[in-house]
Amino acid sequence: MVIIEKTYDSRPDLLRTLVVRKFIADTFAMIVFSTSIGMIIEIFISGMTPRQSIQARLTAIPANLLTARLYGMFRDWVFWVTKATVGGQIKKGIADISVFILFQVPLYVVILVTSGANLRQVITACSTITILSAFMGRPYGVFLDFSRWLFRIRNKEG
Numbered sequence: 001m002v003i004i005e006k007t008y009d010s011r012p013d014l015l016r017t018l019v020v021r022k023f024i025a026d027t028f029a030m031i032v033f034s035t036s037i038g039m040i041i042e043i044f045i046s047g048m049t050p051r052q053s054i055q056a057r058l059t060a061i062p063a064n065l066l067t068a069r070l071y072g073m074f075r076d077w078v079f080w081v082t083k084a085t086v087g088g089q090i091k092k093g094i095a096d097i098s099v100f101i102l103f104q105v106p107l108y109v110v111i112l113v114t115s116g117a118n119l120r121q122v123i124t125a126c127s128t129i130t131i132l133s134a135f136m137g138r139p140y141g142v143f144l145d146f147s148r149w150l151f152r153i154r155n156k157e158g
């Protein structure tokens with residue numbers, strides 16, 4: 001009996017490993033950031049009960065698992081199109097704020113409605129997060145970059 005040994009280039013494995021690391025880094029960043037900020041907004045500004053907020057955060061975890069890497073890819077694409085990676089902190093800040101609003105607010109509406117928030121709470125929370133995005137978009141971008149650094153993803157890799 002002849003055993004044929006499978007030989008292959010290790011590059012597909014490296015690519016697969018990079019894809020997994022990007023998924024984990026982006027998901028880690030989104031879950032940690034959105035849980036922290038989301039609960040503060042929901043409880044102290046929107047008037048949700050702690051139970052509603054915990055439900056919203058638990059509801060957000062599957063959404064984060066499904067969307068965190070998509071957010072990272074969308075952000076990478078916006079940075080590439082706008083050349084924000086070479087434009088200094090103001091250009092990066094504008095890009096991060098824009099990405100945050102365009103991606104997160106519609107997702108947040110779905111999460112809040114699913115977790116039982118009423119229309120007033122949804123409008124208040126989403127209005128608040130839209131306004132706060134001017135202050136959260138860039139910090140989240142920095143946190144996402146830090147998370148990617150932790151998982152050894154170089155900037156040029158996105």
